[in-house]
Amino acid sequence: MKHIVLIGFMGAGKSTVGRALAAELGRELLDTDQMIEEKAGCRITEIFARQGEPAFRRLEEEILKQLAEEKAPAVISTGGGMPVFEKNRPALRRLGTVVYLQVKPETVLKRLKGDTTRPLLQGGGAESRVRELLAEREPAYRDTAHEVVPVDGMSADEVVRRIKELNNI
Numbered sequence: 001m002k003h004i005v006l007i008g009f010m011g012a013g014k015s016t017v018g019r020a021l022a023a024e025l026g027r028e029l030l031d032t033d034q035m036i037e038e039k040a041g042c043r044i045t046e047i048f049a050r051q052g053e054p055a056f057r058r059l060e061e062e063i064l065k066q067l068a069e070e071k072a073p074a075v076i077s078t079g080g081g082m083p084v085f086e087k088n089r090p091a092l093r094r095l096g097t098v099v100y101l102q103v104k105p106e107t108v109l110k111r112l113k114g115d116t117t118r119p120l121l122q123g124g125g126a127e128s129r130v131r132e133l134l135a136e137r138e139p140a141y142r143d144t145a146h147e148v149v150p151v152d153g154m155s156a157d158e159v160v161r162r163i164k165e166l167n168n169i
């Protein structure tokens, strides 16, 4: 059992790259945000609005437990906050090879301009929020990752190629 697990900040391309990588490898894509939406029967924005972020984090923890039962090697795209809780980090690493898609704040802002699906970046002051949150989370991402792939200026296909190269697949 060796999943490939993608971690990193919002907008790093975890979902997009995960989809492409899974298709290329003929594996299933498991996107934790999608799994949470299916389980909760509503969108992530609604979970944040109605129940708050702590409830969302509890759902993430449950999904992580569920993922530990997955037998067939898959590609797993996580939500950007998954490694923030320290106890999630070893659990993520046990799933397989953890690849940190590292992105600069400028790239995040460019990619997520006008996006309404990420509750943590709504309202004013998105620019400073992205910079602060990214700086705050960087140690957690590094602490969790087996491999780091800087993705700025790369297409999703280039990122897929880089991940395959790094893992000899």
Ligand SMILES: Nc1ncnc2c1ncn2[C@@H]1O[C@H](COP(=O)(O)OP(=O)(O)O)[C@@H](O)[C@H]1O
Binding pocket: 008, 009, 010, 011, 012, 013, 014, 015, 016, 017, 111, 112, 151, 154, 155, 156, 157, 159
């Ligand atoms: N390598 C890339 N180059 C340009 N745009 C990208 C790239 N990867 C993702 N995107 C775009 O950035 C946005 C966020 O991507 P997404 O895969 O949802 O990121 P994440 O899951 O890490 O939050 C989407 O609009 C997606 O099409």
Ligand SMILES: O=C(O)C1=C[C@@H](OP(=O)(O)O)[C@@H](O)[C@H](O)C1
Binding pocket: 008, 009, 010, 011, 014, 015, 033, 044, 078, 079, 080, 081, 082, 117, 118, 119, 120
């Ligand atoms: O960084 C975060 O805390 C979050 C990232 C989102 O996923 P993406 O990283 O796929 O955008 C989603 O899980 C939720 O909005 C919270």
Ligand SMILES: [Mg+2]
Binding pocket: 014, 015, 016, 033, 077, 078, 079
């Ligand atoms: Mg995503």
